[in-house]
Amino acid sequence: MKKIKYLDYYILIPYLLLTCIGILMVYSASSYIALQNFDQAQYYFIRQTIFSIIGFISCFIVFRFRYALLKNKGIVSMAVIGIGIVLYLLLIFGQEKNGAKGWISIGSIGIQPAEFAKIIVILYFSYFFSRKQKELINDYKRTLLTPSILFFALIIFPVMLQPDVGGALIILSIGVTLIFTSGVSYALGLTVGAIGIGSIMGLVGLVYKFGTRLPFLAEYQYNRFLAFWDPFALSQTSGMQLVNSYYALNRGGLFGVGIGGSVQKTGYLPEPYTDFIISIIGEELGLFGILIVLFLIIFLILRIYLIGIRSKDTFGALLCIGIATMLLIQSSINLGGVLGLLPITGVTFPFISYGGSSTIVLAFSIGLVLNVSATDKMDKERMVISKLK
């Protein structure tokens, strides 16, 4: 059986479309700044194109092999311990950008290990839970103890220390979601989820009321909350990004000012080709363009959840649920920031924002999903054939 015949186009096509829109919009959004900083308008465009090609190739490679091979203690242990070591080393040797030591430079290429940590967490939990299904039902507390400790100690903790609170929150959310989709009692999942949402809201309430008098809240973090509540009052400082995001969206209107026509990207809106690329899409392509992008990404997310729900293979199913959740959380935090529904945390939009590590990790993830989907179909067909026989 040729695996390629079982390629899931409902995944592949949205992925390719989003990647192409990403390359195009990175070019449009970055050209002005690239010209200023590098005397070359195509600087980011060329790099993003290369990242996307590398991503596509790795997606294909990941699709080809048997994903069950990943369900291997050696590989998973190496990945988890490896990323743990890298994240700690980062605290010493990492390069600082926007106040966080989150980067390793190899030549002119910057690598962001936290991006890789996301997929490794998904891999690790999927591997672990798929092997401990029975134990999870019988004694979930004991079963969850070891992976939870490892998860916090090796990944969440060093990322927090960078400090990249946003990144840590995303990985934490992915991890927690995976724990409660692992097969433990769904009532427990709902309870913890409700408690989680409740405590976050309580925390925000505390911040609102006490501000920097809270011992754990740094000045710059509090400013993000302030900027979120009333960006126009702080439009020159911490509210500047959100205000200019609104301006970009408003300029776009229904059909946008046309590709290349953004003014907000000319220095008004910081990070126009990474964190705020959606705002620039809104400005240049209008609500129409935004809805297309939203449709593509939610279609992709729902489709991946669906594969996870349908899959008979627990490992594959958990991988898909983890990846879909990662996409959902990351895109939601990004859009929430752009729209003023959440504080701005510096999270990029999947597939579209500029970024090598993120592009490649996402492509790798899509490769996995395509692999799970194709394998699942093949298995079902085999079963049908064997029954027929």
Place this chain on the structure above:
Amino acid sequence: MKTKNPLKNRKKMSVLLFFAALIIYVIFAGRFSYIMIKGEVNGENLAKNVNNLYTRSSVLEANRGTIYDVGGDPVAMDATSYSLYAVLTDKWSSKASKPQYVVDKEKTAKVLAQYIAMSEEEILNRLNQDQDQVEFGTAGKNLSYEIKKNIENEKLPGIEFTNTPVRLYPNGVFASHLVGVAQMPTDKNGEAKKGTELTGIMGIEKVYNDLLTGKDGGKEYQKDSFGYVLPNSKVKTTEPKDGSDIYLTLDKRMQVYLESVMSDVYDKYEPKAMTATLMDPKTGAIVAASQRPTFNGTTKEGINQLWQNLLVENTYEPGSTFKVLTLAASINEGVFNPDEWYKSGSVKVADRVIRDVNRNGWGTITYLEGLERSSNVAFVNLAEKMNMDVWKNYLDQFGIGKSTQSGLLNEQKGSNTYKYAAEKATTSFGQGLTVTVFQMMQAFSAVANNGNMMKPQYISKTVDPNTGEEKIIEPEIVGKPISEETARQTREYLKSVVYGEHGTGRRYQIDGYEIAAKTGTAQIVNPETKSYYSGGNNYLYSVVGMAPADDPEYILYITVQQPEITDGSISGGDVVAEVFNPVMKRALEYSHVNEEENANENQVDMPEVTGHSKEDALSLLEETPLDITIIGNGDKVVQQLPLPQEKLIENQKVVLMTNGAMTMPDMSGWSKNDVLKVSEITGIEFVFDGEGYVSSQSLPPEALLSGDEQIKIELQPKSAED
């Protein structure tokens, strides 16, 4: 109920997530639609905010109108001065390839030292300060455009300029209180306020501020966040409208000469105050007007001694020069008989005895002799002969007690209460009433201009540079208090003051011209005791002269208050004559030169030599009758004074500055004005001692001008009679 099937649990959670994702995205889509279509968040109108954010406007500054003399020589003009500063920090430099801070401090100091009056070491000291940016004191301020351009051509990173509009008064002391001053409004620290323009604070600059001030234009365009104009955005431009130019009636040649004569006399006798006004009686045009104390318009030196324009703001008892009017009125009434005899010495009016200067009188003399001797008794008699009410009518006709409506600030109208008999009588010899210089000039013009009294005018025309429209100020007859014949006779009799055997004005004779004049020695009221000063030099010495007497081209009226005369052989009148005679002579000569030659053959246009090599410049100037001085040992002319196109007269000093180190020229015999040219061109200040022409200089010729030490220039008058 606990589900024991992990698969089912997982599916339930996944389905939950599936729908949660869907709901979240529906919320996002709704929020996007709201922002992008409604355009309002947190009550802010986004479209309006965006427009405010992008639109940048810049002001296109209008030039203030230039004030010219009657011949078109600039008296007050706009200029820009540049101040140098150095950026020392690299935090404003965005690109390593284009540093915007001082990189090589030694080289920068070395280069700058060639252009500003500060030593290399001192510049280096400042560049080594631990500051983001530094200035260079007075040496780095008020730089000319040429210097700025030269420094810019050196392409020193981090060396920047700020520019401030300044008002330049190229002639220095030049009817300064009349012309006035315009400057940038300043804040408490003396720094020019931002967003303001040159504003007149005194004199014509203030009175005509609205006319002189242009209307700033502007540019409005859409910009990116770096301030560059966005492609495809329309630039809305409103052109600036420059202010109107004002042409004074003042003649630069006469004014400059009058100022130098006034300065000499002022320095020599240190009077409390002096005025001198030269008027063309046919038109009322003020040809030259000066006062002491005065100030230098550009440097403001001396401005705080006196803010009052003595021509219109000061009232005083005029004294005997006023008898010109009494004489004219009595001739007009037919009561003046030159050969009639009267008893001089004293006359009783009501309960008061009015006396002549010589309290015993000169016996019984004719009225003509009474005029020559300036006998108060004669004029009281004449007024009584006219009848005091008739005389009052003449006073009114001559405009006494009424403003001349000059339009100048704080113009006073003087007073003439004319109540008591004695008071009425004293008005006949210029006491008991107060006047302004302008009132006197106006009244005298009736005598000089055959009965037609001319309003004193100081503006000949205004020109709107935007439309080219000229508004000519026509001469204005403001009354005819006496007949033509009366005026002619009055001047005829006034000649005897100058040429008569007993004339008090014999010292005002000028060879070749007939002068009609009247002297005055008025008592001054002591402001503390409210009574007249007695004795000493506590008088207001004055003279009014009209020449040529048969058809006057000029009236010259001079007042000198309380001169310090130590030499017993010199009288107050002699002091007045030291101004009157040379100025009147020069005025009459000029008007003859003008008549005879029509064109000014000895005038040349200053050529443009800046930017030429020294040799080229010298050959360009070879044909001209100008006196050339070169400062600096370079081979290229970088600055020149006078500026190109200025009209120069023979032997006028031309100062050229070359590149390279500046050297001190030999200034012996130079006028103060010429020394100031060097000051202006080099930015080095000189300290003057004395008045007149350079007799010694503290820095020898050819020595390097470093600007570190003060250079003292001693001036001495060439001779009393020029």
